Amino acid sequence: MTHPVRHSRGGLSAALHELDDLRTRMDQLMHELFPLGGHPELGTAVPWAPLADVVDTEDAYVVEMELPGADKEQITVEVTEGELDIHGEIKEKEHAGVVRRHTRRTGQFDYRTTLPPNSDTEHVSADLTNGLLTVRVPKTETGKAHRVEITG
Structure with missing residues (x-):
C-alpha cells in the first residue's frame, strides 16, 4: 500500500527545520516552568537555550547566537554525528548594590x-564578537540534491 507524500519546500531540510522548531518550543516551555534555571525541589540547574538564527547561504549554514556577557573560554562548539552542539556558561556579574530586577540569562x-x-563538519569555524557567536558550517557537494534522468 502506498502512502501520500507530504510535500514541503526543502524536503529533508524542511523536516529538520521543523524538528529544530519543536526543540526550541520545548526549551521555551521548560524555561517557563522553571524560570530561575532549576528545578525547585531538586535544586538542579536546567540549561537554557540562547536565542539564535540559522541562515542557509549559498555556500554555508550560519548560526548566529546571542550570548551577551559570554567569555569565549566558557563556550564549547562541537560537531558530532550530524549535530551541532553549542554549550557553556555565562557567569553572573558581581554587583555593588542591591539587584532590584534580574532578567538577563x-x-x-x-x-x-x-x-x-551536505554539511562539511571538518571545516566549521566560530567567532565571538560583541556578544554574538557566529558559527559557519560550509556546504559540500556531497549530499546535494540533483535531478535523475529517466531512461527507457
Missing part, C-alpha cells in the same frame, strides 16, 4: 541543531 546553556547531510 546566566548559568549553563545548551543549544543543539541537526545539520543537513
Whole structure:
C-alpha cells in the first residue's frame, strides 16, 4: 500500500527545520516552568537555550547566537554525528548594590541543531564578537540534491 507524500519546500531540510522548531518550543516551555534555571525541589540547574538564527547561504549554514556577557573560554562548539552542539556558561556579574530586577540569562546553556547531510563538519569555524557567536558550517557537494534522468 502506498502512502501520500507530504510535500514541503526543502524536503529533508524542511523536516529538520521543523524538528529544530519543536526543540526550541520545548526549551521555551521548560524555561517557563522553571524560570530561575532549576528545578525547585531538586535544586538542579536546567540549561537554557540562547536565542539564535540559522541562515542557509549559498555556500554555508550560519548560526548566529546571542550570548551577551559570554567569555569565549566558557563556550564549547562541537560537531558530532550530524549535530551541532553549542554549550557553556555565562557567569553572573558581581554587583555593588542591591539587584532590584534580574532578567538577563546566566548559568549553563545548551543549544543543539541537526545539520543537513551536505554539511562539511571538518571545516566549521566560530567567532565571538560583541556578544554574538557566529558559527559557519560550509556546504559540500556531497549530499546535494540533483535531478535523475529517466531512461527507457
